[in-house]
Amino acid sequence: MIDPEAERKEILRHYRRLLRHAKPFLKDNDAKIIKKAFNTSLEAHRDMRRKSGEPYILHPLAVAQIAVEEIGLGTTSIVAALMHDVVEDTDMEVEEIEREFGTSVARIIEGLTKISGVFDYGTSQQAENFRKMLLTLSDDVRVILIKLADRLHNMRTLDSMPRHKQLKIASETMYLYAPLAHRLGLYAIKSELEDLYLKYTDTDTYKDISTKIRQTRSARGKFIKDFISPIEEELRRHGFKFNIKGRPKSIYSILKKIKKQNITFEEIYDLFAIRIILDVPLEHEKAACWQVYSIITDFYQPNPDRLRDWVNTPKANGYESLHTTVMSKSGQWVEVQIRTKRMDEIAERGYAAHWKYKSDGSGGESGLEMWINKVRDMLENNTANALEFMDEFRKNLFVEEVFVFTPKGELLILPDRATALDFAFEIHSEIGLHCLGAKVNQKLVPLSFRLRNGDQVEILTSQKQKPNEEWLDYVVTSKARSRIKEYLREDRKNKSEQGRAMLERRLAFLKVPETQGNLNKLMAFFNVPTVQDLHYRIATGHIDVKNIKEVIFSAQAEWGASMLEPKSFDREVQKIRGVTSDMLVIGENTSNMNYKVATCCNPIPGDEVFGFESEGDGIEIHRTTCKKGIELMSNYGNRIIKAKWTDQKELAFLAGIRIKGTDRVGLVNDLTRIISNSLRVNMRSITIDSNDGIFEGNIMVFVNDTGHLDKLIQRMGKVTGVLTVERFD
Secondary structure, eight states: OOOHHHHHHHHHHHHHHHHHHHGGGOOTTHHHHHHHHHHHHHHHTTTOBOTTSSBTTHHHHHHHHHHHHTSOOOHHHHHHHHTTTHHHHSSOOHHHHHHHHOHHHHHHHHHHSOOOSOOOTTSOHHHHHHHHHHHGGGTOTHHHHHHHHHHHHHHHTGGGSOHHHHHHHHHHIIIIIHHHHHHTTOHHHHHHHHHHHHHHHSHHHHHHHHHHHHHTHHHHHHHHHHHHHHHHHHHHHTTOOEEEEEEEOOHHHHHHHHHHHTOOGGGOTTSEEEEEEEOOOGGGHHHHHHHHHHHHHHHSEEOGGGOEETTTSOOTTOOOOEEEEEEOTTSOEEEEEEEEHHHHHHHHHTHHHHHHHHHTTOOSOOHHHHHHHHHHHHHHTOOSOHHHHHHHHHHTTSOOEEEEEOTTOOEEEEETTOBHHHHHHHHOHHHHHTEEEEEETTEEEOTTOBOOTTOBEEEEEOTTOOOOTTHHHHOOSHHHHHHHHHHHHHHHHHHHHHHHHHHHHHHHHHTOOOOHHHHHHHHHHHTOSSHHHHHHHHHTTSSOGGGOOGGGGSTTOOOOGGGGSOOOHHHHHHHHTTOSOOSEEESSSOOOOOEEEOTTTOOOBTBOEEEEEOSSSOEEEEETTOHHHHHHHHHOGGGEEEEEEOSOOSOOEEEEEEEEEEOOTTHHHHHHHIIIIISOOEEEEEEEEEETTEEEEEEEEEESSHHHHHHHHHHHHTSTTEEEEEEEO
16 A cells, blocks of 8 residues: 555655755755755656655655765756656656756756667667767766766665566676776775675575675674774874774675685685775875884784785776785784775765865876776767777776886876787877887887886887788777777778779679669679678779679579578577477567577576577577676667576586595595486596696586586585585586
8 A cells, every 4th residue: 555645754754864965065056956856856757656666756866865975976966866867757858957957967867868769680779878878978977977876776776676677787787887886986886786786696696695794794893803903002102093994895806706716705815904094184195104004014914915005106096095915913814905084085986076176176187087088089089889889998997007108208007908009099099000019118019019017118100001900909998999990991981982983894894784683693692791891892802803794693693682681580589489499488478499508608407597689599598697698688688588497307418617625546536436426417528637735627517407516516525635616607
């Protein structure tokens, strides 16, 4: 039953909470404008409800709350957040919003409004919408920040969504929004988005790690107290004003570490970090951080390989902090982060906090501004399709930096793995396009040479040098990739024009009219997909015009013109329905379809899976945790099909098991006996490598389902000398 009065009170409670948090920065007319936006949104969404059944207005209120409380945005952002769905969900137009609330709010809402309409098969509506939102980054970063607040609230309330929607939204979040939050310095939001992604795609692992973190909480609290006690005393003695926090790592980062280092939860040495936040004036920040580092290392032995100085060279997203890992008295490694209040606010609130301090007059252009300017440059010069663009954009989100110098000693910051060719394009596009090679630290190196921190680079050019397709393998920066692609496209267009003229002359010589039918026959004969490709291949000599003869155009010639039509997936599915394959139930209607198991993640019965309509190969089945699956769900949400395993016949599926332990005589024999005798499992391959008494091995086996595999893993784990047994993709 819906109680209108209770709902009204709930809405007002949320609204008042928002005003309470906004109060410190409200000026003159701000409260009235926020009230007007709230009433407009309340009226627009009056009869709408979320999937959970609650009034829709609670969503924009929550987004505005996140924007203020967790990102630190102001009045314009509150107004835009309150009305971010109004244009998309109601009859209200952007022009109307501009009249009532001004240009800034209208532009932000325009950037947040999805593109409607029909998209061609093979393009991605998700990618187009993401590109549209990013284009507004050139005008106003708040569009992205409000979108992140919107996405965070959607992820927090994902429980009420159907399963296939949960997977699509979670994957899109992991693919785009978590890296974007990271790049904008919003670490708390980035970590929460990653954890929520894991919660919905790999629920068992999420619950397992969060339970272990909960169980170790009291022991961790006592450990932190003992660890910081002598440091606190010494900091007070030196007259520091400070605050110390202890926090566990995020669930997702713990899992990443377990997988990357192939260790168990119990073996992670820096499961939590101690953060020391100093209250010191701006001009004393660096000296204070290093003084505190000196105090800590008087009590605890530091690990020299784990010192990270982001105070002198901040990260590209503005992050500043001094990190060290020290050995505690109980033999545990502990990560200690030393930073000031200003640095901590920038670390927690990223871009918004950065601008707050910027307006106080603290310093020149930061790495974060440089990155945003690069994104603007990339947006303005990008002519690729939306999917290509999104791929390029992602490559520049989650990267570390490399610091290199010009011959005159100017510092350039490039993404990790950047090459001499990237450096050339960073200086100027023309230098990049004519780059012949480089001198790195006075030594001659090729274009593909990967730069390292501290390298001094001098570029060599020649007017005769021109880019080729291979150059795309050498570069990692968006600027370089987009300029090379632009040159190649232009070059291809010019060559296609030459090829068209050559074809015209040849057809005139053969007295064959240049009709679409005749062109189709030529394309089919030479097996090329488009007329432009045909022209290009003629110009480049891949097709010799002398091989174009009258016989190709004769009435009897049939070169399969149908191959030129785009394949209709629906027709393909109709053709293959009814195949006796009762392994998978796909979608709502439980019709059996032809499918193939994706080789990237090798799902087996019992795994949570989804189906993807591929172009021409029927349906691919992926595990919901598959890395490639994240990309597919983020770009082609409309081609994702719900999939689940039905009851199985005794069929065998290939799975990989990784095993690690202490070496002894007869160990391999014990393992293979368990595999072949006790569980009727067929083994395809086994590779075991032993070094200094420790062995590691990979075993490929055929099993019926996840239950069968889990039993096998349990039994192998009991073999004497075996330390860890786990499945791998």
